[in-house]
Amino acid sequence: MESIEERLLTVCNDRDHGSHWIVREAISILYDLATEKTSSPEESMQRLYDAAQKLVRSHPAMAALAGATKRILDTPGGLSEKAASAARLREEVDSATEHIAEYACPVLQGTLMTHSLSGTVLDVLVACKAQIERVIVLEGRPRYEGRTLAQLLVKQGNVKVTLITDAQADIFLSQCQAVVVGADTVLANGDVINKAGTALLAWAARGHKVPFYVLCETLKISSRTWSGDLAQLEEKEAGEVMEEPIEGVTTRNFYFDLTVSRLITSIITERGPMGRREIKQLLSSY
Structure with missing residues (x-):
């Protein structure tokens, strides 16, 4: 199984998928960073923000990527609240196509x-x-x-x-x-x-x-x-x-x-x- 860092690198370097796939993968990565338990809350929060910045910089033409990361990071509260926001956003993305x-x-x-x-x-x-x-x-x-x-x-x-x-x-x-x-x-x-x-x-x-x-x-x-x-x-x-x-x-x-x-x-x-x-x-x- 790929690590979060490997998945992040894959999304940042992707040139073959459409923005729908890239945005959904980015939301999933941010969700996993907000819920992982191997680091302190402070370290996890910093990793979350760092990953979001890398994702946005990697695909500047994709407004949805910037919008999704901003929505998650701007959610008031700590990691659990941001994880819940990411989960809701992923559900919205999944249901949008229908x-x-x-x-x-x-x-x-x-x-x-x-x-x-x-x-x-x-x-x-x-x-x-x-x-x-x-x-x-x-x-x-x-x-x-x-x-x-x-x-x-x-x-x-x-x-x-x-x-x-x-x-x-x-x-x-x-x-x-x-x-x-x-x-x-x-x-x-x-x-x-x-x-x-x-x-x-x-x-x-x-x-x-x-x-x-x-x-x-x-x-x-x-x-x-x-x-x-x-x-x-x-x-x-x-x-x-x-x-x-x-x-x-x-x-x-x-x-x-x-x-x-x-x-x-x-x-x-x-x-x-x-x-x-x-x-x-x-x-x-x-």
């Missing part, structure tokens, strides 16, 4: 297209499989997580899947009734930060007049707005794109991009569909 599916299934029918590996999207597509004819999956360079999603859709839902390169999306969009993606962060104005390539797909969907849906938990909604700072999009090693460098050529590898809200038909959450107005109302209630 509610998202209830709102999303009426609009996810026929042939759909998706991009990146989102645990939320996977679960919702499997839940709605009776009305889905086919899912066209972009393979998701440079780590090809779309291939994993394609396998999981077949294995978990026996869904018919077509796997294509990212560059072929426009060719197949005319066959689709909708595009559906996840989100790493929903900004205060309804813009979405997600896997690089999402914005291009949204523009292409607009050109084909294909609805573009984002599925995510409200935990991913942030009070932040886009600052223009590309650091929010997490640039990684160029070697993932080009293993053997080409002399005189600069290779870039941003993991995320920004999809503006006007390209998004609806953001479907566990509380129902949301647009800019509903997001503003939600943030003002906090």
